[in-house]
Amino acid sequence: MADINRNYLDLQGSYLFSAIAKKVREYSETHDSRRIIRLGIGDVTLPLCHAVTEALHKAVDEMGNAATFRGYAPDLGYDFLRNAIAENDFKARGCDISADEIFVSDGAKSDSGNIQEIFGPDNIVAVCDPVYPVYVDSNIMAGRHGKYNDATGTFSRFVYLPCDAGNGFCPDLPKEKADIIYLCYPNNPTGAAITKAELKKWVDYANSTGAVIIYDAAYEAYITEEGIPHTIYEIEGARECAIELHSFSKNAGFTGLRLGYTVVPKDLKRGGTELRSLWARRHGTKYNGAPYIVQRAGEAVYSPEGKRQVAEQVAFYLNNAKYIRGNLEAAGFTVYGGVNSPYIWLKTPGNLSSWEFFDELLSKAQIVGTPGSGFGAHGEGYFRLTAFGKYEDAVEAVSRIKETAF
């Protein structure tokens, strides 16, 4: 008799964004309201830029021609893309990362879910609280969670690193043992950035304890301030302790095109084994490379034209963020994020719980956001809005919120 993976039964509720989508669908089906403005899920709305669609068309033509057709891609990514990444995202920033330390994939979500596989079952996992749910759920599926505590909404074997206004949403070093530490900066969901000095503490901690940091840099394109690291490899010692995840979704709008990459430096070893060789083996066994046409689209993001067009898109979303943040602040809300991030993180008004505010915002203002508690116990009393919508929607949403009594 086949037995299921019983860890799945310990997963709490369904995946956050599926739960939100269901609530919104039910509301729409039962209410004849004005248009719903979606500032919930972190999905982009601007179309792919011209440099990218041009590269896609060209690559499709190649795939339709016998002389230029390409079958299986190299498991780890085409050299043309790995070289462009190494040059632009690392060498240009003075970081020592080479092309053969870069693994191209179908996106940072897949990589952030799969990366835990190369670690043993007994590692203690530390996550920020609130946190992007994939880090937690993928480790529950792998059985690293322990027992669920209903009262606190936490699992006994995870180390939770509280992030709140008190510490500027950058957690203190753990007091408990932690072997694998997930950090995401600029942060999803809080929109907070981390300074080089603060990140250095984590690298030093990991190098002193042997912990490995999984650093999610999916939002680095939104950094506007000086002194904020774009990659953890700007920090001395990171090559010995950190894996970094990157996305093309938020900088270049590839949410529906799927492309990302993960960096595993050669200097990162545990138990005498290069983690890079384990990740390479996983890629080679369970993955067959990102589509050629999508890798060409990724390459185009690094062309002079692509860089300019992509920067315009990021600036557009950052302007939305500034508008939402500034106006909600002026209206009396307590607001974080939105400066080095497309996410605005606000205190719910009137001591409403996160889901109560979600329901009120949907029913009174027809706006969809994301309840902070969906990201962890310490997200309770907070709420995430994204700047990925249209400018008119940001204006309309702010106007609706201002005229609503919560």
Place this chain on the structure above:
Amino acid sequence: MADINRNYLDLQGSYLFSAIAKKVREYSETHDSRRIIRLGIGDVTLPLCHAVTEALHKAVDEMGNAATFRGYAPDLGYDFLRNAIAENDFKARGCDISADEIFVSDGAKSDSGNIQEIFGPDNIVAVCDPVYPVYVDSNIMAGRHGKYNDATGTFSRFVYLPCDAGNGFCPDLPKEKADIIYLCYPNNPTGAAITKAELKKWVDYANSTGAVIIYDAAYEAYITEEGIPHTIYEIEGARECAIELHSFSKNAGFTGLRLGYTVVPKDLKRGGTELRSLWARRHGTKYNGAPYIVQRAGEAVYSPEGKRQVAEQVAFYLNNAKYIRGNLEAAGFTVYGGVNSPYIWLKTPGNLSSWEFFDELLSKAQIVGTPGSGFGAHGEGYFRLTAFGKYEDAVEAVSRIKETAF
């Protein structure tokens, strides 16, 4: 201190096709030989058909236009594709599979590697021998393998189902307990097909023991004979015991475009849980959908024009297979497969081992094939050639083999 997943250290050698690529690269770099003909890896060579490139261009234009841009795809696949699959691959064959039992992905390799995750660690895994290495390696990574036996090249916790000329490359039912059974028909690597009567035995066995069959139907488009099932759901009772994997790689040449799907019927439950809900949760947590443009390309495969063009490609490869099989047989080789399959499976001549024949074929005839022993102990003494090359290459390869003394 982070600890690695020590199961990875039990993986044998590197992934077969990486090992072959390395040998060929080394040979090319040290020999100034005539052109190498590659009949090794199962990669297609014909360009994407017109219906597919047309759909890709159209979808790229949609992605470049604000009014038609699409962000995150539904995790489980777009309805337009799931409906086309349900209609054409199942309903048209009288099989009761609905769109919401179909999960679109980036390919059958990923799915065949990932599917084991929804099962517990203690299940006993049965695989054919020889076998597609991903089934084995992904279960080693998950720790279901036990101890390696150097003398036999087998792991203590796997059940190996010998497939050889004696049983027509269709294994006997296992005598030992087996909880998860991987079957692939038409078979990779042997090119053998399974009859409905033979497959019915496996479905009945699984339903009587509670085992689950992972049925890999990646090569079903190559079936030319009557009475050979295109899907396991042609067999009564399969909805209660079987998961099926499909690929767009071999029928439509999507090896470099990446698209596949997995069927998990609602009637498939173990321990009171629908396996479908577990796979949906895995998809939702660790995957973010196949690219919109690629899903549109997949839809085009089911259009009248797409069906015709894709059938022409399959017929072209089958003609290569027929040529290679017929001529090698005439030249005195013992040859299997190549009738319902793009793979030709031959006995190595003169009692050469599989890797000895690989080396001889490369050094004497400059042809690359795949050593049977790379697929398992019972593949020793066999060798796989694929029909995915150019027709001229099939002719040239046969001519070279005929004039070579092994």
